[in-house]
Amino acid sequence: MTRRSPPHPSAWTALAPLAALAALAALALLATACDRPDRAPAPPPPADPWVLESRAADPRWAVGRDAFRTCASCHLADGGGRPDGAIPRLAGQHAAILDKRLRALRDGTRDVPAMWPFARALSDDEVRAVADYIASLPRPTRVPIGTGSADDATVLAGSTLATTRCAACHGPRGEGNPALGAPRLCGQHFGYLVRRLTEMSEPGRADVDPRMRAIAVTLTAEDRVAAGTFLSRLDCDADEVSP
Ligand code: HEC
Ligand code: HEC
Structure with a gap:
């Protein structure tokens, strides 16, 4: 009885290009299957998804976009x-x-x-242009809104707090009020909101708006978590609270 010896390793080496070809053919088949006309073709990815096309022709907007390049690293x-x-x-x-x-x-x-070196590098014109550019950016789709504690009671407590104690300045949906100097808070990161609320309640900070500090010092740690949970979940653009 003869035992069949396993194929010599060099036989596999010789087969490898064939296997690669087969894999390529399979991929090509798959791609054709995806191209079937009964399936709506996926829209081509925009070259620059966050650019609002209608504004790209505006030279001032372009100044802002260029100034924002250094900011984008962070x-x-x-x-x-x-x-x-x-x-x-x-x-x-x-x-x-x-x-x-x-x-x-x-x-x-x-x-x-x-931030200092980057802010210092901006001329007055660039400050205005970059501010306009940033304001024109749509909600980043990459950012998960709705971080923070997921339990309903916390969201509800945050909603009550925001309506009764924050809305007068930040707006009923956290949309902010430039006339009062109150920033837009909806869809801001939970961690940032809680950190800023904590910092603003610390007596050592001289750079906080006194009206906001007067509120911040009255908030408990639970209040900060509740407010941060609710506000981070508010989708300012869709006008709804994300689950
Ligand atoms: C090296 C990283 C880095 C770069 C580059 C950078 N930033 Fe920042 N920026 C930060 C950090 C960190 C904070 C948060 C600071 C905090 O919360 O105390 C911040 C906060 C801010 C804030 C909020 C400030 C506030 O008053 O709380 C604005 C507005 C801002 N950045 C705009 C810009 C712009 C415009 C540029 C480009 C010209 C830029 N940043 C470049 C790191 C950076
Ligand atoms: C009397 C008006 C007023 C009320 C009421 C108020 N805020 Fe503010 N808030 C401000 C102003 C003005 C600022 C800007 C502070 C600054 O830049 O120093 C601010 C800043 C903040 C910031 C920092 C945002 C950032 O981008 O750095 C947070 C967070 C915040 N407020 C949360 C709240 C919450 C939560 C409540 C309710 C519990 C509240 N605020 C109530 C006026 C108010």
Whole structure:
């Protein structure tokens, strides 16, 4: 009885290109299957999804977009910031609020060391243009809204708190009020909201609006979590609370 010896390794090496060809053919078949006319073809991905096409022709808007390139390394190209709250979402914030903050950062009245060199590099015109550009950015789709505690009681407590104690300045849907200097809060990262509320209640911070500080000092740790949970879930654009 003869034992069949396993194929010599060099036989596999010789077969490898064939296997690769077969794999390619399978992929091509798959691609054709996906192209079947009864399936709606996927729209081509926009080259620059966060660019509002209608504004791209406006030269001032282009100045803002160019100035924002240095900001994008931290705030990300879509202005979405970081979900852990270390870097705020900027996209959609009111231009007047951004303008005021950037000037305060630039002049040193507001102390955010990470931001200083970048704010300082901006001329007056660039501050205005970058503020307008950021305000024009749509809600970043990448950012998960609705972080923070998921339990209904916390969301409800946050909703009550926001309606009774915050809406007078920040608006009933957290949309902000530039005339009062109150930033837009809906869809902001939970971690950022809680951190800012905590910072603003600390007596050492000289760079906080006194009206906001008067509120911040009255909030308990649970209040901050509840407000942050609710506000981070508010989708300012869709006008609804995400699940
Ligand atoms: C090196 C990283 C980095 C770069 C680059 C950067 N930022 Fe920031 N930015 C931060 C961080 C971190 C914070 C949050 C600071 C905090 O919450 O204390 C912040 C906060 C902000 C805020 C809110 C400030 C406030 O008053 O709380 C604005 C507005 C802002 N950045 C705009 C910009 C713009 C416009 C640019 C580009 C010109 C830019 N940032 C570039 C890191 C950066
Ligand atoms: C009397 C008006 C007023 C009320 C009421 C008020 N705020 Fe504010 N809030 C402000 C102003 C003005 C600022 C801007 C502070 C600054 O830039 O120093 C602010 C800033 C904030 C910020 C910081 C946002 C950022 O981007 O840095 C948070 C968070 C916040 N408010 C949450 C709340 C919550 C939650 C409530 C209700 C419990 C509330 N505010 C009630 C006026 C108000």
